[in-house]
Structures are given as structure tokens and as C-alpha cells.
Amino acid sequence: MASLMTSAAASRTAAVSLVAARRLVVKIGSALLVDRATGALRRDWLLALAQDVALAKSRGTDVVLVSSGSIALGRGVLGLGYDALALEQAQAAAAVGQIRLARAYEEALEPYGLITAQILVTLEDTMDRRRYLNTRATLEQLLALGVVPIVNENDTVATDEIRFGDNDRLAAQIAVTVGADQCVLLSDVDGLYTADPRSDPGAHRFDTIDHITPEIEAMAGDAGSGLSKGGMKTKVMAARTATAGGCAMAITDGFALCPLTALENGANATWFMPQDDPQAARKRWIGAMKSRGVITVDSGAAQALATGKSLLPAGVAAVSGSFGRGDPVTLSAPGGKTLGQGLTRYTADEARAIMGHHSRDIESVLGYPGRAALIHRDDMAL
Template sequence: MTAELSPARQAVAAAQRIVVKVGSSSLTTAHDGLDTERLSALVDAVAGRVAAGGQVVLVSSGAIAAGLAPLGLRRKPKDLATKQAAASVGQEALARAYAESFTRYGLVAAQVLLTADDVVRRVHYRNAQRTLNRLLGLGAVPVVNENDTVATTEIRFGDNDRLAALVAHLVGADALVLLSDVDALYDGDPRGGGASAITEVNGPADMAGVDAGSTGSSGVGTGGMASKVGAARLACSSGIPVLLTSSRLADSALGAADVGTAFAATGSRMSARRFWLAHAAGATGRLWLDDGAVAAVVDGRRSLLPAGVTAVEGSFDGGDVVELVDPAGVLVARGVVAYDAAELPDLVGRSTHDLPPEQRREVVHADDLVAMRRPVRTA
């Protein structure tokens, strides 16, 4: 690492509000369950950041993995019921361990369990936002985890990387730190030898030819480097710099930020509503647009009118989030639709002036729309 830190590292080191994500492999083992020494070392680093005047939200995986050993399970279960059972045991153990460890520093750990609905549904999203902000204002350390006990789809061991990126934007964090069992991003599998660490990522060009892989090797985590890179890109595209390194280096990561791989922010901050539309909300349908509508929506930042819609897919109600795609089916925007799916076929391709007065409104208003591709710049 060079003596002079990059702007991304300086931003992480100076961040007043920071989200820290730690994976299952950093806190647990497949055979012994929760490792309290590793957890306490992480708490030491977080407490040090708080003592320096920072606010920290900890996104912690490990609930399911922590429940294996107490239930006598020797390997990660495949059926949903057993996964939920392990989560219910492990979540209690994880919360208790964090509470006891933070008590050493006079800090209160606050457990916050989120499900997909809590980031997909706008009202839930705002409630989670208010709760986390209030906890930070009261001096607590929120410990966030996916509520695996009641989640019914895509329960995975420790893949909370995307959740961490969403939480970072939700709380207006100044930086995101991703901690795992690997000390940096490499251009290949470091276990095979010959791979080189990538210390700075300033844009897509720095990732050219990088094989991030897909899964972890610890037996308790599934996020892997690919998941972390995806979360880093999501955060950076929203104006949040990211530092990725090993949990063993948490002190340095939350101190001088002179370890691991730093990802520079590549985009600008979005409002909470626009970010929710772009990255958190679940889409229930698709609207196909002609080229003129694509230009109006993406380049002109204008509302989508019935005349620009060529086809409708899915079952949705007015107020739901839908995807807007170009003639080739490429996603160009997302937005809140003003009509039910059953109403739209009679309006497709028609000029607003040809419609009855009660239907002379936008299909998706510009205020409820976010472009998902960059506008075309003309000289």
C-alpha cells in the first residue's frame, strides 16, 4: 500500500457514518458454531470506531451457521424447515453474543431483523430507515441481519452483501466496509497461486478480466467474492465508497483504511425514493417501449405516456413497480405504474388526446421513475 491513500480510502477513513458487513465464515465454523473470540475481535474494532466519534451499523451474517452445532447438525441443511430451525437457534445466540461483547465498552447492541418485504415495500423501507436512524441517534449499534427464521425464499448461509449495500444507502452512510475471509479482491483464485491483489477499483476498466468466482470455501458462507463485488458496485454507483478486506484486518479497515481493496464511488447520491425504485423494490410487470419513449424517459427524464408503450407483461395494480424495457427487451428504467395491467392494453400506442378524460394521465410519471441506463450525451 502506498504512503498516500487514495481518495476512496481517505473517504472511508473519514466516514462519520459507516456500514460494516461481516460474513458467516468470519464468525462461525461448520463444526463448532459461533466463534466468540472472532466476534469479540470484530466488536473491538467497531467500538474503536465509535469511540473515535463514528456511527456504525453492523450487518452480520451467521444466524443459520451459528445454529448448526447446538442442534447437532454436522452440515448445512438443504430443506427450508431445518434452515429456519437453525436460524431461530442461531439468531438468539448471535444477538446475545453481540450484546455481551458490546457491553464491555458501555455500548448497546440493537438487533434489527429484516426480510425482503422490508426493502421491497416502500412503507416498510421508510419504517426501517426511521428505526435505524433513531438507534444511531441514541448511540446504539444496530446489528442487522436478514430474518432467516421467517424468510421463505433464497435463504442462504451468510449472503448479506446486497443487504449491506441497501442498508448503507438507507441510513445515508458515508462508506461501506465488507469483511470476509479474504484480505482483498484478486484477479484470480488466490488459493491456486499466481493471483495478484487489486488494491484500487476506480471503475469498470479496473475489473476487466477479473474472475471473482461464485462461492466461499468455508462451508458456512455462500456469498463469495462475486456477491461482494456486486454489492460494492451497487454501493459505488450510488455514491458510497467501499473497502473490502478480511475480518482479521478489521482494526485497520475501520482505522486508517490502508488494507484490502478500495472501490471509488462512481455515481452520485440518489434520494431514498429513487434508490428504492432502482434497487430495492420488486417489479411485478414489464412495459415495452418504442424508441421514442425510451429517448423521452432516459434522455429527457420525461413521463411515460400511453403512446410510447408497445406491449404489457405481468399482472399488476396501479401503484406497483414495473420495469420499462426497450424494443430489444433491455431494461432502461423502473417506475411506479399509474394503471392496472388490465387497463393498459386498450391504451397502448394511443395519443393522450384520443383517450377519455379520465384516462388522460401518464402511465408512469417522471417523479415516479428512475432510469437504469445512462442517458445518451450529444455534442
């Protein structure tokens, strides 16, 4: 069983600082955003969170918010109460609530000069490689433009068969998708305990967990809030996803005003330590895929790839195999030497059509616009 924090673990915890985060994903649960008694938005809390986000952005940290709350807000507007909802009712509540949720974030962050964007995803968007890459490309572009994306599960169309089921796991998946180095789950508990602290006064909180063992998983409980769908079990599942992707993940009590500042200042939390660097984990994942084809590059492109450049159509000498957008392909040098593997942004037929052409000519060749790089440098394992 994992032990409670040792002195060595304490030093690692101190090293996990939000101030040092390069890219941060923050999950906000429904119970934090919506007052259960009234169904109204907890506006003061959201405005305080906006201060935290603005501070992080001022330090140069990319911030992605994964926010629940659309169903909770919508059911209040529609007068649906807090009993279990039928699927159609939940979808209707999400449709009504999502507009209000997006507007609330926009109004909270706009005074700081921050632009927000709404991204709605389903489980299929992460399981289908092409849709996953499209989601990733959109998020990367938004972050490059300084935007704060607000991500939520698309509850208006998701069914039980194609849903994450809670935003804990969605936050972890988004963290891996964008290569975040830190992910914070703002919750109604201040970490993982050896037992339920509400019923066991002898329960102890873990400050740091280096590895998620079966014993750790066995300590997880179920959801405790009428508005929230995620319990400790899903948070531990989220931690497994995040840490495997090279992202440190924290569970902390989010009810305090300015909860991220509170975490920076030493508020109780459980940190799950990353198993690898985010980029290294992603490249290992790409390299382990089964190749669907071969793209041979010219000598100039081979040299460019060695210096960390993306593969442009102009540098492609030959294309073999049958593959779709998002599929893994082998990258080969002119003499046949394997350079590595990458995820292509074009089908095999499209790649053959545009190979040797300048990126500005892609639209005229294909008849529709496309991405400048055939394989982006972040989607390669060389």
C-alpha cells in the same frame, strides 16, 4: 479492463479512511463468527471486533453491523452438521441461532457502554417502499440514540424467492438505506484479484476500483467456505449497489483480531470508489420517481422547505391525487410552482385529514399515533 492501482488511485485510497467515516456499515460473515470445526462462537474474535466498534463510536462514527451467523450457530446447537440443509431446517437453525447471536453482540459491546438492537429484514422490506421507509426510520432513530444496530436477514421466514441470499448485498442495501459513506465487507479474502490467488500465483489484487466494468465482474468467483453463502460475485454486486448510492466499499480479510484497526493501519483491501455523495444519490433517486399526487404547501412552509426543514401537516394547504404511504408526491407552492418531490409518510386520505393541524394533534385526528413530519427532509428532492 480496470488497471491495477495507479498513483492517482493510491491517493484516493489514502483518502478513504475509517477514521473519517461519518456512518459505517460493517458486514461480518459466518466463517468469521463461527468455528467450522466445533460450531462454536469465536468469542475472542468478537470481543476484538467490539474494541474496533467502540473506537469508531468514540470518534463520533455511527456504526451498523450486518451480521451473518444465526444459521451457523443454530445448526451446531441442534446437531445438524454442515451438509446442505432443507429450508425448514435452515429456518429452525436460524431461530435457535439468532437469540445466541444477539446475546453475543450485546455481551461484547455492553462493557463499552454501547446499546445494541436487533433488526431482522427480508428482501421485501427493501422492495416495498412503505416498509423500506419504516426500516429506514427505525434505523435512523436508533443511530440518533447512539445505538449499534445488528442487522441480519430474517432467515426464519425468508424463502429463496424473497431473500437476499447473502449478507454482502444486504450490507450494501443497508448502507444505501442509512446513507452510509463507508461499507466494509469483512471476508476470508483480502480483496478482488485478477484471478483466484489460491490457484494462480500470478494473480494481482486491485487496491482501488473506480468503475465496475464487465471485465471486473467476470473476475468474480463463487463462495469458498462451507459456512458462507456469499462469493466474490455477490461482493462485486454489493459494490455496484453501494457505490451507486454514494458509499465507498472495501473488501478485506476479517480473520485478524481487530480487523477494522488492521484496515486503518494499511491491511490489504480492495476499495470500490463511490460514484456520488450519499445524500445527492438519494435525492436524485427520489426526484426520478413518478409522482402519485400533489401536496400544495402554504408560503410559510415553502420558506421552511427552502431552508432544509421537514414538511409538517400544519404547512399543507391542499392535497390532490391518490397515493399511499411511501409514495412519491410533487410538492407545490401556493401559486402552482413545483418545488420538488418527496416520499410521503401518510396516505392521501390521511394527509387530507391532518393538513393544517399541528403535529401534536395527529393522534386525535386520525385515532392513532403518527409521525410528526408528513415528509421528512431526508426524503425530499427540491
